[in-house]
Amino acid sequence: MARDRDLEDVVRADLGFRAGLSEKTMFGGLAWLLDGKLLCGARKEGMLVRLGKGNDAWALETAGIAQMIMGDRVMEGWVRASPEACTDAVLRRRLISEAVAFVDTLPPK
Numbered sequence: 566m567a568r569d570r571d572l573e574d575v576v577r578a579d580l581g582f583r584a585g586l587s588e589k590t591m592f593g594g595l596a597w598l599l600d601g602k603l604l605c606g607a608r609k610e611g612m613l614v615r616l617g618k619g620n621d622a623w624a625l626e627t628a629g630i631a632q633m634i635m636g637d638r639v640m641e642g643w644v645r646a647s648p649e650a651c652t653d654a655v656l657r658r659r660l661i662s663e664a665v666a667f668v669d670t671l672p673p674k
Contacts, residue, residue, distance in 0.1 A: 568593070568607075572648070579658050586599055591606065593608050594609070595607055601674040613643065613644075616663050627656065
């Protein structure tokens with residue numbers, strides 16, 4: 566699992582400046598947290614995006630986006646966007662926007 570610096574730069578630009586936004590190396594790539602809550606991540610395999618349970622159906626109907634699975638466990642509310650899907654700026658920005666909207670609803674840590 567290698568990092569994808571170009572994708573990291575694009576995601577960073579899409580996120581822009583937000584109070585409470587931080588970056589952390591994890592999952593073999595770079596992750597972004599909003600007020601300490603995992604928001605999304607980027608690595609060679611594409612993006613990991615937190616949409617929240619029940620908020621991911623639209624994304625899963627999109628080519629290049631799949632349910633996140635860790636080992637044998639399906640991670641409901643989390644999706645993986647392929648590198649090809651990440652090149653679609655409109656889709657990538659929607660994923661990020663939806664992730665921010667969901668994470669903003671979570672209680673403070």
